[in-house]
Amino acid sequence: MTATKSISIRAVKTLQAGVPVYAFFLPGAKVLEIADICRLERTKDGLEGFQRDAIQKHITAMVDYLNSGDVLFPNAILLALSPRATFSRSRGPAPDGLIPSGDAGVLKLPHLSDGSKCAWIVDGQQRSTALARAVDGNLSVPVIAFVSDDLQVHREQFILVNKARPLPKRMVDELLPEVDARHLPADMAMRQIPSALVDRLDADPASPFHGLIRRTSTSKDPLRVITDSALVRTLQRQIHQPLGALASFRSLDGGSTDPNAMYEVIVQFWTEVKRAFPEAWGLPPEQSRLMHSAGIAAIGALMDHLMPRAAQHAVPAEFFGRTLRDMAPNCAWTRGRWSDMDRAWNQVESTAKDIRNLSDQLIRLSQSSHLRQVA
Known part of the structure; x- marks a missing residue:
C-alpha cells in the first residue's frame, strides 16, 4: 500500500506517555474522508471494532442545527491516528513568555492507494456523520488525535471517554474483556472478569450457554435468548460477595484470581440446571422464566446456597444434579404456579422483590430435597 496524496494541515504536537498527540482544525466534511468508524460486531475471528450503531435521531437533530x-460547534472529535502520518515542526523563534506545551507545525495525513483511511474515530461518530451531511461542509471543527494503530488502545480510550456518559452498560461490558485491566478504573476492572466469563460461556461448545447469550454485537440473533447483563450481574455478585459461589477463587491478598476454576464450577452447575429442566432450557424468556433475567439471578442465588455443601462431595456435579432433579417437579418455569410465592410462572418479573422471593422459594425447595436425601 502506498500513499497517493496527502492532506496538509496546521497542527500543534505534544507528547503524553510518550505518545504523539495533535490538536488541529478540519473542515467538518473532511473528517469522514480521513477517518473510519469501526462498528462493534462479532465475527468468527472474534470481537471487531468498538463503536455503537449510529443514532439517526441524534444525527438528524445535529444536521438541522448545522443547517440553521x-x-x-466547538466540541472536539477524538481520533486515533495512523503512524503513517508525519509532522514537520515550524521554524522560527518562540515568543517571550510562551508556555512550552507543544510544537506548532504541519501535519500530513496520507491517503492510501487502496482507499483505506489514516485515522479511526474514537469519540464523535455522530457529530462526524452530521458534519458530513450538513449543507456547509467547510465549518472548521476541532480535532484531537493520538497516534496509535492498536485496536486495544482505541477501545480503552473509547471506554474511558464515555465513562461519564450514558454509554450502554451492556456494550461496555462486552468490550471490557478486550481491554487491559491495568488501564481501567477500579469499578470497571471489577466488571471485566464476569464479562470475560460470559464471553467464554457463549463461545465454548461444551458450555450449556453456547450460542444462547445475547450481547450488543449479536442482539439481532433470535436464537440468543439470554440477556448478557443478567449473567454478568449474577457472576459479579458471586465473585465479589463474601458468600458468593465463586468468591473462594478471588484473590484477597494480591495473589492471582483464578477465572479458569470459576469457569469450571459455573459450567458444572449450569450443565446440571440444563439437565434438570430440559423443557425450559433454550426458550425465549416469554416462554420460560428460567431463561428470564429473574430466573438467572434466582438460580445464581441457589448456586451460592448449594456451593458449601457441594464442596463436601467428591463429585460436586452429582450433588448439584441430584438436588436440582429432586426440585424440578415443584418448579414452575414454563407453566403452573410457584406455591410459596403464589404467583403464576409468567407473573415473575425482574424486580428486586420477585427475584428475592423466587430465590427464597428455590432455596427452600433445595432444603426440602436435602432433608429427603438424608432421611
Whole structure:
C-alpha cells in the first residue's frame, strides 16, 4: 500500500506517555474522508471494532442545527491516528513568555492507494456523520488525535471517554474483556472478569450457554435468548460477595484470581440446571422464566446456597444434579404456579422483590430435597 496524496494541515504536537498527540482544525466534511468508524460486531475471528450503531435521531437533530445558519460547534472529535502520518515542526523563534506545551507545525495525513483511511474515530461518530451531511461542509471543527494503530488502545480510550456518559452498560461490558485491566478504573476492572466469563460461556461448545447469550454485537440473533447483563450481574455478585459461589477463587491478598476454576464450577452447575429442566432450557424468556433475567439471578442465588455443601462431595456435579432433579417437579418455569410465592410462572418479573422471593422459594425447595436425601 502506498500513499497517493496527502492532506496538509496546521497542527500543534505534544507528547503524553510518550505518545504523539495533535490538536488541529478540519473542515467538518473532511473528517469522514480521513477517518473510519469501526462498528462493534462479532465475527468468527472474534470481537471487531468498538463503536455503537449510529443514532439517526441524534444525527438528524445535529444536521438541522448545522443547517440553521451561523453556528458554534466547538466540541472536539477524538481520533486515533495512523503512524503513517508525519509532522514537520515550524521554524522560527518562540515568543517571550510562551508556555512550552507543544510544537506548532504541519501535519500530513496520507491517503492510501487502496482507499483505506489514516485515522479511526474514537469519540464523535455522530457529530462526524452530521458534519458530513450538513449543507456547509467547510465549518472548521476541532480535532484531537493520538497516534496509535492498536485496536486495544482505541477501545480503552473509547471506554474511558464515555465513562461519564450514558454509554450502554451492556456494550461496555462486552468490550471490557478486550481491554487491559491495568488501564481501567477500579469499578470497571471489577466488571471485566464476569464479562470475560460470559464471553467464554457463549463461545465454548461444551458450555450449556453456547450460542444462547445475547450481547450488543449479536442482539439481532433470535436464537440468543439470554440477556448478557443478567449473567454478568449474577457472576459479579458471586465473585465479589463474601458468600458468593465463586468468591473462594478471588484473590484477597494480591495473589492471582483464578477465572479458569470459576469457569469450571459455573459450567458444572449450569450443565446440571440444563439437565434438570430440559423443557425450559433454550426458550425465549416469554416462554420460560428460567431463561428470564429473574430466573438467572434466582438460580445464581441457589448456586451460592448449594456451593458449601457441594464442596463436601467428591463429585460436586452429582450433588448439584441430584438436588436440582429432586426440585424440578415443584418448579414452575414454563407453566403452573410457584406455591410459596403464589404467583403464576409468567407473573415473575425482574424486580428486586420477585427475584428475592423466587430465590427464597428455590432455596427452600433445595432444603426440602436435602432433608429427603438424608432421611
